[in-house]
Amino acid sequence: MNKYGRQAQEAWKAASPTRYSQIQDPEDFFTKLGEEAQEQVDGLLLKIAGPDPQGEGYLEKVGRLNAARNQAEEIVRYDLLSPPETADEEDEYVNPSIQEHLEFMAEVQKLREQL
Structure with missing residues (x-):
C-alpha cells in the first residue's frame, strides 16, 4: 500500500469508523484507492506545473x-x-468520487475475470 492508501485508511478510521468497518477487505480497498490516487496526482501534477x-x-x-x-x-x-462527509455517522453521505472509484474498480475486476 502506498502513502496515499495509508493516508486514506487512517482518515477513514478516524472520521468514519462505521463506513470503515463495512469495507470487506480494507487492505485491498485502500491499496487500490492509493494506486488510483497516485495516478491522479501524477496526471494533475503535469497539468498544474x-x-x-x-x-x-x-x-x-x-x-x-x-x-x-x-x-x-x-x-x-x-x-x-477523504472519507464521506457526514454530520451524523448514522446518516453517512456517499462521496461521489469514492462511489465512482468503487464502480470503476468493479468494472476493472469484471474485465480481469473475462481474461
Whole structure:
C-alpha cells in the first residue's frame, strides 16, 4: 500500500469508523484507492506545473514542481481519499468520487475475470 492508501485508511478510521468497518477487505480497498490516487496526482501534477518556462533555473523548477505536486495531492486528497462527509455517522453521505472509484474498480475486476 502506498502513502496515499495509508493516508486514506487512517482518515477513514478516524472520521468514519462505521463506513470503515463495512469495507470487506480494507487492505485491498485502500491499496487500490492509493494506486488510483497516485495516478491522479501524477496526471494533475503535469497539468498544474505546465511546460518549463524559458530561462527557468534549476531551483525555480524544483520549487514549481513541488508546489504543483502539493496542489495535486491536496486536490486528490479531498476528491478521492477523504472519507464521506457526514454530520451524523448514522446518516453517512456517499462521496461521489469514492462511489465512482468503487464502480470503476468493479468494472476493472469484471474485465480481469473475462481474461
